[in-house]
Amino acid sequence: MPNGTAADIERAGASARGDDDIYTAPRTSHNFDPPLERELRQSIEDLEGNAPMLARMARFHLGWIETNGEPTAYDVRQSVQGKRIRPHLAFLSCAAVGGEPVRAAPLAAAIELLHNFTLIHDDIQDRSPNRRHRATVWRIWGDAQAINAGDALFALAQRALLRTDPVHVPSETLIQLLDAFNRMTIEIVRGQVLDLEFEGRANVTPSDYLAMIGGKTAAIVRYAAWAGAIVGGASEATAQGLGEFGEALGLGFQLRDDVLGIWGSDDETGKDQTDDIRRRKKSLPILMLLDRVQGEEAERLRERYRSDAIDETGVAEIRRLLETHGIHSDATAQVAHYHRIATESLDQVFGGRPESESAALLQMVARLDARRS
């Protein structure tokens, strides 16, 4: 492994939550971006034709162009496209089991397109005005056309996966990858159904929440790690191990994000420390608290979460309650729990001493945040 890689990961990790993207892409001596870009470009070209608005929405959302069709500046593009941890995990998983990473390019593009399809639809559903410092697709082109943009990216994702090279991946295996891809999509949709339902419910439990993020956040990370291994030629057992790593990693990152949203310092998050409380975000620590408080305390807390906003007094009171009920250490223990599962899953696959650079990198990703939170 080249010198400096570990430090690079640390640095990237420090700003992991600065953007909308909760993950951190590890750096390797491989550059996965050129093959991914090629696949993405080929995909978007499919949208050309008599309805130019369709390709324009996709290119805008991916950060390639501005609304007027002009190419974006380099830094805008980097910021909008995010850290691409999901496609990168597919490449890494493929490489870690001994496959030539480029084999995973169609898979990686499929994952990235699917992720972007869900983001476009999520933004409509959540009425999010901005994503990564730019207007969302629905805000520029309207809900109806944004629905179309998402639908088209979903179809393109399938087509990208279908371009997987049959020389390395037999057709029967590709069919298995496609079926799992669509099962995973249904899990994401199910997670989103729950997330929207939870907004109107007072009795969401921590375990409801874990089931929701299991679909909405972790399913695609699991798939990326599992499918990358399959494309790389791994046995089903090895791929399953990597899938478990991916799922635990996805859950761990999301919960770490929840913890940082309340206790993170400005340095770590780039946001006001109390943001998630003020925004009444029902993330894991709050759900744990709601689950524990009783009597009058419970009544007042629920009342605060029913109101339109939580003021400074409310934020201070909720912080005291979190402290009293020992939520910080329990939530942090949950994060550590998932990172431990992630690490153990990898240890089972690669043993204590991974031989490839990629396997070592995966282990570093798994361990990365357990220490910090």
Place this chain on the structure above:
Amino acid sequence: MPNGTAADIERAGASARGDDDIYTAPRTSHNFDPPLERELRQSIEDLEGNAPMLARMARFHLGWIETNGEPTAYDVRQSVQGKRIRPHLAFLSCAAVGGEPVRAAPLAAAIELLHNFTLIHDDIQDRSPNRRHRATVWRIWGDAQAINAGDALFALAQRALLRTDPVHVPSETLIQLLDAFNRMTIEIVRGQVLDLEFEGRANVTPSDYLAMIGGKTAAIVRYAAWAGAIVGGASEATAQGLGEFGEALGLGFQLRDDVLGIWGSDDETGKDQTDDIRRRKKSLPILMLLDRVQGEEAERLRERYRSDAIDETGVAEIRRLLETHGIHSDATAQVAHYHRIATESLDQVFGGRPESESAALLQMVARLDARRS
């Protein structure tokens, strides 16, 4: 061919436009519904789990249950599920080239699920309050959850197609079917993008319109006929011929629908004759008219289509203009043109004397409406 089949088709044809569904399912001695139902049920079962709302939205939209979860009455169900011409065409095409129809059941379910995914999203986009005499999914569960319901059906459609029996359809062929399925979906989305764009444009030409319905309406009919033949074991040339039949059939049915929307008698359409004019629907005859009128006449006509509603005086004037400019005969000629292409495509595939019942039925479908319009 059993006696009475031709008459059955005629009868069904007479009410083709009574519902939102513009097609007519031909009757055969095969009953395609049981294998289709089995596949659809298996698909929807995939939605079970911790988000019961998801399966409920799908079952409601398909006409299986009421909003309270109770099973629908038989006639409600028949009305909501529509005539299923698209999946039936897949079965017929498979049978017409000598394949056992049941082989096409996963394909037929995929087509029906895809169609229903697009309907759920279309209803949101068009703000349609009702579909087939019931509330639309978005009106009951809201836009956000309706988007989820559509997304899930799209994923289920892919999974249904993936269940195609590998004994009859080699994996390489299935991959080809899947890729074409997603290309077809992109065509549908492109058609929907154009349809929504056209609402805000004054200068839509008849040829713009034909390009739009080519995607929105005809692409799936083309696919059903083409893919059914592939599943049935046909050569690519034969399947292409059936695909051309399907495309022309889809265009012909849509244009016939446009003609009936203005000149159809109540008997034929179950609607007020002048409905499409009063609703300011820019269907082919109106676009042909807008393309031909000039000067002051053009100005007044465009003004009427810019206003919120067209009154009785307006309707009468537009009828006079349609008459003066010979639009009825020209639009009818367009319908006949596509039905001729449909018939000729089949003649090329099967020759003058089709040997199978299914091939004969396809030819009757192709000829059916050419005579009437």
